[in-house]
Amino acid sequence: MGSVSMATPVQELATDGQDPSERYNYGGSGGGALNASVPLVEIPTVDVGSLISSPSAANHELQKLSLALSSWGCFQVVNHGMTDSFVDRVHEISKQFFDLPKEEKHRYIREPDSIEGYGTDMIVAENQTLDWIDRLYLTLNPPNQVQLKFWPEKPETFRETLQEYGVKLGELNQILLKAMAKSLDLEENCFLDQYGEGALMTARFNLYPPCPRPDQIIGVKPHADASALTFLLPDKEVGGLQFLKDNEWFTVPIIPHALLVNVGDQAEIMSNGEFKSPIHRAVVNSERKRISLAAPSIPHDGNEIEPVEGLVSEERPRLFRKMKYNGRTHLRYYQSGRRVVDDARI
């Protein structure tokens, strides 16, 4: 892929009162308006405290997890080990960053050909429809890949709060990948072993400003995540995240202080298709901004991912070839509605 360029932040467009350019016109969804009413549906809830407690309580929770993974491919995580006040602090730093004056935010602007930093939907093709989104993209782990120059110094608590959030997510990622293995009667480290030491965790702070044409313009196009798991801290008040199930869109309800976790393509591959990496999208609205923080856990650079041995048999033939995660290929595919995982499908 060539260089990655960017447009004017949507937040700046949204305040100058002009009609958005045609470049944002995604069109309706199957002919209908994107902001048409989409039913709310309860997504399974998983209690992490129970998962790591006594074997009997854990077994019950593992069954819930297993059902969530094979049906929706996503679940709400509660009792995740972070206090409500800590989760509120994470919401707060996200909001405070996007509320900073434009000049202050521009100190962290993405460099040409870089993914990290503050910017808009990345432009990878000339005719690309732009998403109604501004992002701050930061690497949390491994430490030697953290680029501190993109980590805001304002608000003052930004860096320490995000650092702590990254540590907590790392722990949660391990607990869940182990539980996912156990839910399939596999050795608990089988996914973590492939995923590798020094695996990546990134943070995408997403801002969706109010949009004058929410019927035609989309926040994030339909896609599946290329991660192993994605940890999403959705906006506390404004909904917009939708999942596709059996060819129908459903809106995810907001559970205060819960995290929404979804399976990504890498976990679908490692589980030989037992876990579903769901298609989802974010729609926008004309009245209120929405902020979310997505943190995908991504296998270590260079690690090859493949279905674990215990899940391949004569009855369950291997569905995927070995593959390596490549962020740039994923980005290019995302914009054209393709999935890297399909290249690995046998």
Ligand SMILES: O=C(O)CCC(=O)C(=O)O
């Ligand atoms: O903002 C959201 O709710 C979803 C964002 C998302 O799907 C992503 O960043 O991959």
Ligand SMILES: [Fe+2]
């Ligand atoms: Fe996503």
